[in-house]
Amino acid sequence: xxxxxxxxxxxxxxxxxxxxxxxxxxxxxxxxxxxxxxxxxxxxxxxxxxxxxxxxxxxxxxxxxxxxxxxxxxxxxxxxxxxxxxxxxxxxxxxxxxxxxxxxxxxxxxxxxxxxxxxxxxxxxxxxxxxxxxxxxxxxxxxxxxxxxxxxxxxxxxxxxxxxxxxxxxxxxxxxxxxxxxxxxxxxxxxxxxxxxxxxxxxxxxxxxxx
Ligand SMILES: NC(=O)c1ccc[n+]([C@@H]2O[C@H](COP(=O)([O-])OP(=O)(O)OC[C@H]3O[C@@H](n4cnc5c(N)ncnc54)[C@H](OP(=O)(O)O)[C@@H]3O)[C@@H](O)[C@H]2O)c1
Numbered sequence: 001x002x003x004x005x006x007x008x009x010x011x012x013x014x015x016x017x018x019x020x021x022x023x024x025x026x027x028x029x030x031x032x033x034x035x036x037x038x039x040x041x042x043x044x045x046x047x048x049x050x051x052x053x054x055x056x057x058x059x060x061x062x063x064x065x066x067x068x069x070x071x072x073x074x075x076x077x078x079x080x081x082x083x084x085x086x087x088x089x090x091x092x093x094x095x096x097x098x099x100x101x102x103x104x105x106x107x108x109x110x111x112x113x114x115x116x117x118x119x120x121x122x123x124x125x126x127x128x129x130x131x132x133x134x135x136x137x138x139x140x141x142x143x144x145x146x147x148x149x150x151x152x153x154x155x156x157x158x159x160x161x162x163x164x165x166x167x168x169x170x171x172x173x174x175x176x177x178x179x180x181x182x183x184x185x186x187x188x189x190x191x192x193x194x195x196x197x198x199x200x201x202x203x204x205x206x207x208x209x210x211x
Contacts, residue, residue, distance in 0.1 A: 002026050003163040006057030008074060009065030010041040013090060016132035017063060022047045024166045029058045056081040061088055061163055063127075068093035068102070068109045072116040083120040086156045089113050089180070090127040092187035098195070101184055110150065110180035122156035124149060125180035126164070126171075128187045129205045135167075145169045146206040148186065150179040172207060 003026045007014045010032035018028045022045060031051035032038030042050045051057055054077055062082060064071050068091035075082065093102050093109035103109050114123040126149045134145070147164045149171050151157045161171035174183060186205055194201050 001162060001166075003061060003159070003166060004059045005029070005061040005063060005163065006031055006051055006059030007063045007065050008053075008057070008078075009063075010038055011065060012132045013127075014063075014065035015041060015045065016135040017065065017090075017127070018045050018048055020135050020167050021163075024168070026163065026166060027059070031057060054078060054081070057085065059085070061086045061159065063088040063090060064113070065090060067091065068113075071109065071113045075113055075116040080118050083118045085121050086159055087113075087117055087121050087123045088127070088160060089123055089125050092128050092191070093184055094188050094191060098188070098191055101181075101188060103181070103184065108178065108181035108184055110177055110184075114177065122151060122153040123177060124151035124153075124156050124160045125174075125177065125183050126150075126160050128183055129190055130169075131190075131201055131204070133201060134204050145204050146172050148172050148174045148183050148205075150174045150177055150183055152177045170206075 006029040008031045021028050028048045029051045030042050030048050033053050038050050042048050062085045066074050071091050089110040091109050095102050110123055110125040117123055126147055147169050149157055149160055164171035
């Protein structure tokens, strides 16, 4: 079943997710803060529409494809326009030296961002461990690409899972939103593997079931 999504941000993750979502027949709205730049990006994405920053997004799922440092501000700017929406936090709140996270001890970026969301919006962590270029190139062809999901609302997680499945990816429920901290550390682990042991960017984290 097709999902209607809005993506806030027009950078590499926004375009990677948008391209894959459109190819799978989902409705995609792109919202940037600069109208001219947004229209340029939308023109490269066959079937996408451009939204207006700050207005109510058309998508049931609203993907925050902005840096973690802007995420809470952006959610705050939209305010009640996000009421009733599923806000998908894909951010990696990684410190500049890439050896830790910038989030408070005992919390996660997703939980901090959720504090800025209006009542009636459900924040779900997802996609933060999938590199944008892997989503585009699908370098995991023939293998399962996992998208770990954390959130407190079962229906919101089910909606995100359906969207993930529509992209040909495997959603894996990692538990409540508090588990976003673990997912954000997993994102940090990937960045460290990229800079050390694997020394390349063409990989994805996945869970393997051993029968
Ligand atoms: N790249 C990846 O492989 C990857 C993988 C997993 C997760 N992520 C996460 O995905 C998020 C986006 O990453 P990216 O690689 O797509 O970054 P990016 O290419 O630098 O794009 C960031 C986007 O955020 C927008 N933005 C920044 N501050 C904003 C604000 N205050 N209001 C509205 N828009 C704002 C920028 O808008 P302008 O163009 O107007 O500056 C830009 O379009 C990050 O949180 C990152 O940690 C990335």
